[in-house]
Amino acid sequence: MSTAPASPPRPPETPAAPLWPASARAVPGGGIAVGGVPLAEVADRFGTPVYVLDEDEVRARARAWRTALPGADVAYAGKAFLSRAMIRWIEEEGLSLDVCSAGELELAVHSGFPAERIVLHGNAKSPDDVRAALRLGVGRIVIDGTGEIARLAALVPPGTRQRVLLRVVPGVTAGAHAAVRTGMDGQKFGLSVAGGEAEEAVARLLGQPRLELVGLHCHLGSQIAGLGPYVSAVRRLVPLLARIRDRHGVTFPELDLGGGFAIAYREGDPAVDPDTYAERVMGELTLECGRFGLPLPRLTVEPGRWIAGPAGVALYRVLSVKSTGGRTFVAVDGGMSDNPRPALYGVRYTVRLAGRSSTAPGRSVTVVGRHCEAGDVLADDVELPADLRPGDVLAVPASGAYHLSMASAYNLVGRPPVAAVSGGRARLLVRRETLADLRSRDVGE
Numbered sequence: 085m086s087t088a089p090a091s092p093p094r095p096p097e098t099p100a101a102p103l104w105p106a107s108a109r110a111v112p113g114g115g116i117a118v119g120g121v122p123l124a125e126v127a128d129r130f131g132t133p134v135y136v137l138d139e140d141e142v143r144a145r146a147r148a149w150r151t152a153l154p155g156a157d158v159a160y161a162g163k164a165f166l167s168r169a170m171i172r173w174i175e176e177e178g179l180s181l182d183v184c185s186a187g188e189l190e191l192a193v194h195s196g197f198p199a200e201r202i203v204l205h206g207n208a209k210s211p212d213d214v215r216a217a218l219r220l221g222v223g224r225i226v227i228d229g230t231g232e233i234a235r236l237a238a239l240v241p242p243g244t245r246q247r248v249l250l251r252v253v254p255g256v257t258a259g260a261h262a263a264v265r266t267g268m269d270g271q272k273f274g275l276s277v278a279g280g281e282a283e284e285a286v287a288r289l290l291g292q293p294r295l296e297l298v299g300l301h302c303h304l305g306s307q308i309a310g311l312g313p314y315v316s317a318v319r320r321l322v323p324l325l326a327r328i329r330d331r332h333g334v335t336f337p338e339l340d341l342g343g344g345f346a347i348a349y350r351e352g353d354p355a356v357d358p359d360t361y362a363e364r365v366m367g368e369l370t371l372e373c374g375r376f377g378l379p380l381p382r383l384t385v386e387p388g389r390w391i392a393g394p395a396g397v398a399l400y401r402v403l404s405v406k407s408t409g410g411r412t413f414v415a416v417d418g419g420m421s422d423n424p425r426p427a428l429y430g431v432r433y434t435v436r437l438a439g440r441s442s443t444a445p446g447r448s449v450t451v452v453g454r455h456c457e458a459g460d461v462l463a464d465d466v467e468l469p470a471d472l473r474p475g476d477v478l479a480v481p482a483s484g485a486y487h488l489s490m491a492s493a494y495n496l497v498g499r500p501p502v503a504a505v506s507g508g509r510a511r512l513l514v515r516r517e518t519l520a521d522l523r524s525r526d527v528g529e
């Protein structure tokens with residue numbers, strides 16, 4: 085008999101987190117409502133698959149970081165999910181915005197986001213990215229490599245200075261999957277602290293009159309469930325700041341510790357709590373700066389998943405229910421084209437019947453997508469009612485981050501729409517990608 089693997093120990097500062105937006109309610113007579121709107125209604129009105137985004141949840145989550153870290157700069161990482169409405173909410177909540185391409189940047193600025201509150205990242209910024217950043221006047225550009233320094237300086241108009249941060253690699257291993265661990269040497273982002281490349285780049289940057297180096301940046305990785313890695317990063321970066329002060333007589337006004345804060349995907353998963361982050365990480369930063377006689381820099385954090393993820397619920401319709409080889413497969417009308425995360429990182433989700441009630445007993449099923457890969461699995465061994473049938477609406481919580489922003493046109497299915505819910509009303513934010521959209525790009529013979 086096989087025994088279930090023990091769940092990994094949860095760091096004490098990361099409590100189990102709710103899976104659903106705070107507004108989620110059971111609908112009398114069956115189903116689930118979010119933002120005061122029954123999910124079955126959203127599915128009927130906009131079709132499936134459809135992504136539901138709870139506006140109040142996004143705003144509350146954005147505010148949670150600002151409240152936990154008064155005086156700090158909270159930059160939403162737009163790669164998690166970006167749309168005009170999202171940009172407006174983030175702007176109205178007083179956050180900054182982290183972008184990593186001319187595309188994200190142009191959308192933000194053309195949606196009215198103030199360019200001076202934008203931070204541009206990227207390990208391989210194209211000439212278009214850099215030109216757009218300078219033309220639109222972004223607040224800060226994060227230098228990721230030594231070769232970028234002279235190239236950027238050459239493009240800055242004479243008589244002006246561009247504020248920059250330098251992305252460094254503190255040598256901290258953290259993150260839920262190898263593909264999203266960026267805090268240690270041996271991966272493509274940033275410059276090594278241990279190898280000396282970071283200090284060498286600081287010296288070069290300080291020699292560029294058109295660049296104003298305002299601080300260091302690091303981003304350790306994503307879906308980091310504990311705070312230990314952030315504390316370790318502070319312990320590596322503050323001594324570096326002291327060495328820079330001793331060598332160059334410069335103290336930086338800013339320190340950007342990136343994002344990466346974990347959310348829950350399944351019942352019992354841990355998540356980072358902003359207040360505990362503030363206590364532990366600001367506490368450590370204050371202590372370390374005091375130890376080295378450095379003034380406290382203004383902290384920047386860059387939460388992406390933590391703000392957008394739990395505010396999103398994906399809705400699918402069941403297309404087939406099939407028992408074969410000892411398993412029951414429930415296939416839905418979306419999958420790895422709208423959510424590539426299970427295939428990329430082996431993540432498994434929570435799935436609930438959302439459109440009706442059922443008194444049937446539960447049975448264990450595997451919820452799969454409609455794409456042509458056996459790895460297109462949304463959830464393994466989840467309990468769903470035994471009377472589940474084609475046409476039923478299923479809801480997948482924690483779907484707001486890194487689904488649609490990484491969605492593809494695989495199998496020419498078309499990317500799903502996004503509907504915002506708030507105060508009992510639903511409205512379309514992003515329309516469905518149609519077959520006509522897909523055909524219109526195909527211009528050759």
Ligand SMILES: Cc1ncc(COP(=O)(O)O)c(C=O)c1O
Pocket residue numbers: 161163164182205303305306307342343344345386387388389390
């Ligand atoms: C530089 C940078 N900042 C912030 C983030 C946001 O990460 P997360 O969505 O895990 O908070 C990322 C992505 O991992 C990133 O690359």
Ligand SMILES: N[C@@H](CCCC[NH3+])C(=O)O
Pocket residue numbers: 163264306307425429485486490
């Ligand atoms: N795309 C990853 C996170 C990477 C964050 C970007 N640096 C995910 O879905 O979990």
